[in-house]
Structures are given as C-alpha cells and as structure tokens.
Amino acid sequence: MITPILILGAGVSGLTAARTLSTRNLNVHLVDKGRGVGGRVATRRLGNREDIRGRWDHGAQFATFRSPSLLKQLKDWSCLDVMQPWIPGFSDPDVARNRPIDGMNDFAKALAGDLPVHRSHRIIRLEKTARGWTAHSESGEQFHADHIISTLPIPQFLDLARESALEIDDAEKKVLEQVQYERTLTLLAELDGPSGLGDNGYRRINSGILETLIDQQLKGISPSPTLVAHASPAFSLEWYDRDRSTAASVIRAAVQEKIQARILTAQIHGWKFSKPIQRIPHPFLKLSNGLFLAGDGFCAGDDSVAPDLHPRIESAMLSGSAAAHYLLSR
Ligand SMILES: Cc1cc2nc3c(=O)[nH]c(=O)nc-3n(C[C@H](O)[C@H](O)[C@H](O)COP(=O)(O)OP(=O)(O)OC[C@H]3O[C@@H](n4cnc5c(N)ncnc54)[C@H](O)[C@@H]3O)c2cc1C
Numbered sequence: 001m002i003t004p005i006l007i008l009g010a011g012v013s014g015l016t017a018a019r020t021l022s023t024r025n026l027n028v029h030l031v032d033k034g035r036g037v038g039g040r041v042a043t044r045r046l047g048n049r050e051d052i053r054g055r056w057d058h059g060a061q062f063a064t065f066r067s068p069s070l071l072k073q074l075k076d077w078s079c080l081d082v083m084q085p086w087i088p089g090f091s092d093p094d095v096a097r098n099r100p101i102d103g104m105n106d107f108a109k110a111l112a113g114d115l116p117v118h119r120s121h122r123i124i125r126l127e128k129t130a131r132g133w134t135a136h137s138e139s140g141e142q143f144h145a146d147h148i149i150s151t152l153p154i155p156q157f158l159d160l161a162r163e164s165a166l167e168i169d170d171a172e173k174k175v176l177e178q179v180q181y182e183r184t185l186t187l188l189a190e191l192d193g194p195s196g197l198g199d200n201g202y203r204r205i206n207s208g209i210l211e212t213l214i215d216q217q218l219k220g221i222s223p224s225p226t227l228v229a230h231a232s233p234a235f236s237l238e239w240y241d242r243d244r245s246t247a248a249s250v251i252r253a254a255v256q257e258k259i260q261a262r263i264l265t266a267q268i269h270g271w272k273f274s275k276p277i278q279r280i281p282h283p284f285l286k287l288s289n290g291l292f293l294a295g296d297g298f299c300a301g302d303d304s305v306a307p308d309l310h311p312r313i314e315s316a317m318l319s320g321s322a323a324a325h326y327l328l329s330r
Helices: 014-021 068-076 105-112 154-163 168-175 234-240 244-258 312-329
Strands: 002-008 029-032 043-047 052-057 085-089 098-099 122-130 133-137 142-150 184-191 204-208 209-215 226-230 263-271 276-278
Touching: 002 014, 002 133, 014 029, 014 068, 014 168, 014 312, 029 142, 029 168, 052 226, 068 312, 098 105, 122 154, 154 168, 168 209, 184 234, 184 244, 226 234, 226 244, 234 244, 244 263
Parallel strands: 002 029, 002 142
Antiparallel strands: 043 052, 085 098, 122 133, 133 142, 184 226, 184 263, 204 209, 209 226
16 A cells, blocks of 8 residues: 555544644545554443443543644534533633543544544554655555654554664654553443442542542443443552453452442453653654654643643644644645
8 A cells, every 4th residue: 555644553643643634635544453443542332233232431531622723623523523521620620521422432433534544454564665664564464655653652663663673863762762651450340230429420539459430321421330440550550461350350349349339240451551651742753764753652732731630632632733734834
C-alpha cells in the first residue's frame, strides 16, 4: 500500500491527526494492531451484537474539552453529537466530564468517520527508504509513505525503533526515554444488582488496592449492572507481571467490600501504558530522521490544570492535531 501520510495508531491522537489532514483533502491512512479504533478509549460488550446485555468502559471513563479550537473541530466533525455531560469537572466544575451514551468507544468511532484504518496490523519494523518510509506489519503487509506520524505510547515507539535498528539522535533519545507511564490493572465485573455507589456511579478511592470504582449502569452506558474497578498504580505495578487470576481475586475481594451488590463474574485487563506521568513539554516532535511523534506522551493544551488531573484525551488529541498542522504548514 502506498500513501503520502501514514499514521501509526488509531487511538484518539492518531484519529485527530488523520481527520485534520483529510479535512484538507490530504490522502492519509492509519494502521493499528487492534481489531477496532480508539486504543485506550475502549468499550467491551457483554452479549452478542443484536442483544447487548452489558457494557464496560474499561479504559478512559470520560473526556473533558477546554480548547475552543478543538471543540469547534469536534462540532464540525459531528463528534459532540455522541457525547453527554456526565459529572462536573474535578478542578473546574464548569468543564463537564463527558461520556458517550453507549460507551467511550463510540467517541473514537465518531472521530474515525470513514477514514481508512488498516486494523489488526501490528507494525514490527520501520525502514527509511528513498521515498520516505516503509512500515512492515507482523502479517507481512508493507505500508509505503512519504511521512509517518507515530502515535504509539513513547516506550512502545522506542521498542519499535530498537527492533528496526532506527537511528535516533542521542539528545532526542534522551528526551524520549524520560516519558513514563503508570500501569493499570482493571477488573470488569457483572453484578447481581445496584452497586450503591451513588448518583453518577463514580467513586474515587485512591488508597490501597483500588483507585476508582465506576458503576457502568449508573454511568448510563450499560443496560445491566456492571462495574469497572481500576486498581491503584502501586498495586498495578506490583502485580502486573504476576499471576493474573490471583490479582483478579485480590481486586475482586477489595471491590466486594465497597459495594452492596454481589459480584457474579469478573475479568481482568492489563494496561501496560495507561496514563502518562512524565511527559515531553512540547505538543509533538519531529525527529531529525524525519519521523513525527505525537500522542499522550506530549503536553498539548491547557497546562494550567494540575498534571495529575490533566485532561489526557484532550491533550492526546491536541498533540495529533499539532503534528498534522505542522505537516500542513510544510
Ligand atoms: C485505565 C485508564 C483510564 C483512563 N482514564 C482517563 C479518563 O478518564 N480521561 C482521560 O482524559 N484520559 C484517561 N485515560 C488516558 C487516555 O485514555 C489516553 O491518554 C488517550 O486515550 C491516549 O490516546 P493516544 O491516541 O495517544 O494513545 P492510544 O489510545 O494508546 O493509541 C495508540 C494506538 O497505537 C496502537 N499500537 C500500539 N503499538 C502498535 C504497533 N506496533 N502497531 C500498530 N498499532 C500499534 C494501539 O493499538 C493503540 O490503538 C485513561 C487511560 C487508561 C488506560
């Protein structure tokens, strides 16, 4: 496949970059290892396509938008039609935490529109060519492009660069190596009734094993009582590489103590790169080898907000948008 611009990763950052470029009639393709779009903006369903009994947003729970330019773009792309205000913001009650009606992944799908996304293609090697770049996928597919924007979490990009024996300037590598992510172990539980978590279903625990509990029925996305429990960063780090079924049992027991309903079933999901805790203080980077990097490892948008409450989805989108605008300006 040959395209002027290839974007690695169809999370919100890659999708925003692609949408920005395609709005200006540029031919752009995305490639993602996942079966769908959205990356960490993810929704899992219980039941079959015709009869969905329950849902879990098992990654990001909400999105806040402060940037007037991003809000305008989202409106123009009809992405706000799927969003509803859910809870007032942490730091600014006037900035609502929004959620889509049927789950966070619907927002990513709205953002994707009819963009060409090559799904289920894990990129395992990048090669610099006379024309620009070739991205090689695990399944043997080759994507040739003049320009590549990578929106992979930076540690994953560095792994890819290492496996590709890609030359990266030492100073640039040093900057990239500073990016750090939390890990998150997430429990997806089916309940036998209401959790008793209160009006909006969102409870921050932030101590010991648990970080947040979110009743997905009270949140308004699940027909049946389901609950998501994000374990704390410390617990997730300690347990990430240990036996997952034991970790699930420990989280399940901690959750059970906090809710009124009984947990019927529980699955565990691991996010190796969940939320960035150390980011690069620029909206995006163009490396001296010509590659563009964007994503939530960069600081884009309103940094007057405390870093631990930083709107990460918005920042990731603004990062993708900044890389796209830079390319357009060239
Ligand atoms: C548990 C959890 C809770 C969160 N809660 C919130 C919240 O409530 N609000 C908020 O604003 N943010 C939240 N976040 C953070 C937010 O989800 C992310 O900051 C944002 O979604 C990042 O988007 P992105 O496009 O930069 O990266 P991603 O969504 O990670 O997109 C990168 C994409 O690259 C793909 N990829 C990776 N490697 C390859 C490869 N080799 N080849 C091809 N494709 C590849 C992945 O499949 C993925 O789709 C949360 C995250 C997690 C995990």
